[in-house]
Amino acid sequence: xxxxxxxxxxxxxxxxxxxxxxxxxxxxxxxxxxxxxxxxxxxxxxxxxxxxxxxxxxxxxxxxxxxxxxxxxxxxxxxxxxxxxxxxxxxxxxxxxxxxxxxxxxxxxxxxxxxxxxxxxxxxxxxxxxxxxxxxxxxxxxxxxxxxxxxxxxxxxxxxxxxxxxxxxxxxxxxxxxxxxxxxxxxxxxxxxxxxxxxxxxxxxxxxxxxxxxxxxxxxxxxxxxxxxxxxxxxxxxxxxxxxxxxxxxxx
Amino acid sequence: xxxxxxxxxxxxxxxxxxxxxxxxxxxxxxxxxxxxxxxxxxxxxxxxxxxxxxxxxxxxxxxxxxxxxxxxxxxxxxxxxxxxxxxxxxxxxxxxxxxxxxxxxxxxxxxxxxxxxxxxxxxxxxxxxxxxxxxxxxxxxxxxxxxxxxxxxxxxxxxxxxxxxxxxxxxxxxxxxxxxxxxx
Numbered sequence: 001x002x003x004x005x006x007x008x009x010x011x012x013x014x015x016x017x018x019x020x021x022x023x024x025x026x027x028x029x030x031x032x033x034x035x036x037x038x039x040x041x042x043x044x045x046x047x048x049x050x051x052x053x054x055x056x057x058x059x060x061x062x063x064x065x066x067x068x069x070x071x072x073x074x075x076x077x078x079x080x081x082x083x084x085x086x087x088x089x090x091x092x093x094x095x096x097x098x099x100x101x102x103x104x105x106x107x108x109x110x111x112x113x114x115x116x117x118x119x120x121x122x123x124x125x126x127x128x129x130x131x132x133x134x135x136x137x138x139x140x141x142x143x144x145x146x147x148x149x150x151x152x153x154x155x156x157x158x159x160x161x162x163x164x165x166x167x168x169x170x171x172x173x174x175x176x177x178x179x180x181x182x183x184x185x186x187x188x189x190x191x192x193x194x195x196x197x198x199x200x201x202x203x204x205x206x207x208x209x210x211x212x213x214x215x216x217x218x219x220x221x222x223x224x225x226x227x228x229x230x231x232x233x234x235x236x237x238x239x240x241x242x243x244x245x246x247x248x249x250x251x252x
Numbered sequence: 253x254x255x256x257x258x259x260x261x262x263x264x265x266x267x268x269x270x271x272x273x274x275x276x277x278x279x280x281x282x283x284x285x286x287x288x289x290x291x292x293x294x295x296x297x298x299x300x301x302x303x304x305x306x307x308x309x310x311x312x313x314x315x316x317x318x319x320x321x322x323x324x325x326x327x328x329x330x331x332x333x334x335x336x337x338x339x340x341x342x343x344x345x346x347x348x349x350x351x352x353x354x355x356x357x358x359x360x361x362x363x364x365x366x367x368x369x370x371x372x373x374x375x376x377x378x379x380x381x382x383x384x385x386x387x388x389x390x391x392x393x394x395x396x397x398x399x400x401x402x403x404x405x406x407x408x409x410x411x412x413x414x415x416x417x418x419x420x421x422x423x424x425x426x427x428x429x430x431x432x433x434x435x436x
Contacts, residue, residue, distance in 0.1 A: 136267050136270070139267070139270040139271070139274070140262050140263055140265055140270055143262045143265070143270055143273060143274065144258070144259045144262040144263065147258040147259065147262065148258070148259055151258065172256060172258070175273065175276070176256070176258060176261070176273065177256055177261075179269050179272050179273050180258075180261040180262065180264075180265055180269055180273075181261065187284075187286070187287055187290070188283055188287035188290045188291055188294075189287070189290035189294075192290075192294060198298055198299060198302045198303075199294060199295060199298035199299075199302060199303050200291040200294055200295050200298075200365075200366060200369050201303055201306065201356055201366065201369075201370075202298075202302060202303070202306075204360070204366045205306070211276050214276070215276075218274070236274070239274065240271060240274050240275060243267045243268075243270050243271035243274065244267075244271045246267035246271075247266065247267040247268035247271055250266070250267060250268070251268070
């Protein structure tokens with residue numbers, strides 16, 4: 001059977017619309033803003049589905065059902081999330097391992113017998129793919145959220161920064177588009193003429209402001225599932241390290 | 253042209269691309285050598301007040317800056333080119349410009365394009381001051397000439413700027429000679 005792509009299916013599938021924040025067992029230490037937890041769960045559905053499809057490729061037809069059951073039986077189960085509190089700095093892994101254990105439990109209860117050696121080997125090979133698919137999709141999810149917030153932020157006028165949109169445009173033209181589209185960054189002359197930037201140092205300030213804004217939003221997004229401060233920093237570094245390692249692996 | 257949808261682009265992004273953005277692009281977003289020519293011309297035509305007001309000053313210093321900039325506008329010195337090519341550039345304005353470029357030199361990564369623009373304009377400001385350069389800076393004429401030599405070695409500097417530097421160096425050498433002669 002052709003292995004399904006971890007991507008491309010996320011638009012078709014929606015996480016059950018249960019109000020996490022209304023479930024009455026809100027964790028006290030996971031994330032800084034408990035009201036955003038419902039959004040948080042919805043946001044990370046794509047990495048979980050990517051993991052499930054890559055780690056358990058034979059379950060493609062049941063993936064949606066399994067994820068819905070996982071939500072009901074684990075995420076929304078009282079006390080489940082409090083376990084995550086004990087794993088500070090590792091919410092991402094906690095979510096992934098919980099899903100893995102959930103699926104394995106489901107499979108073993110269904111088969112009612114220990115898995116064969118052949119199945120186990122297949123599982124080990126797929127596990128690495130699952131880890132990679134999950135980590136990459138998590139990185140994408142984080143980055144997409146950071147960029148959405150940053151763009152919105154730049155569209156909000158502020159008294160001391162009348163040309164706030166320029167911040168986003170400089171960031172987009174110099175950093176985002178060249179990186180994501182593999183194009184040459186817009187040259188200096190074209191950039192300043194397009195955006196009406198008054199001097200080289202004004203251009204430098206815009207890019208520096210954009211970078212600071214990006215880092216602030218990155219900390220904020222990660223701070224919603226990790227505790228603020230050191231755990232957030234560790235998570236940022238872990239993500240970077242993981243993605244850099246994955247990228248090296250893909251180029252070799 | 254199709255608008256850039258960052259979310260859609262990220263959804264298709266590779267691990268290398270996501271990692272590079274999380275790392276702020278590394279060196280990839282620095283200006284290239286060919287951008288320096290455009291940056292130089294842009295700095296010449298940049299309005300003085302935008303750059304010179306960007307440094308945070310308080311109290312008396314801020315008031316003095318406003319007074320200097322208003323005075324400059326009154327005699328139609330509006331850009332750095334206006335200032336540097338003025339037959340008698342106001343010393344207070346040169347001082348303000350010098351302080352601005354010094355601040356940028358300190359803030360920029362050494363040898364980055366912005367650092368080089370800042371260093372060039374710092375030198376141009378001192379050279380434009382002629383015999384008053386010592387009122388603006390403690391740099392010796394020898395150090396000034398060394399800075400001018402650095403500027404002349406930059407491939408991105410245009411002919412007009414080159415001529416300006418050479419003429420200023422000649423004046424500087426004459427001044428040093430005259431000063432030596434006067435001392436006997």
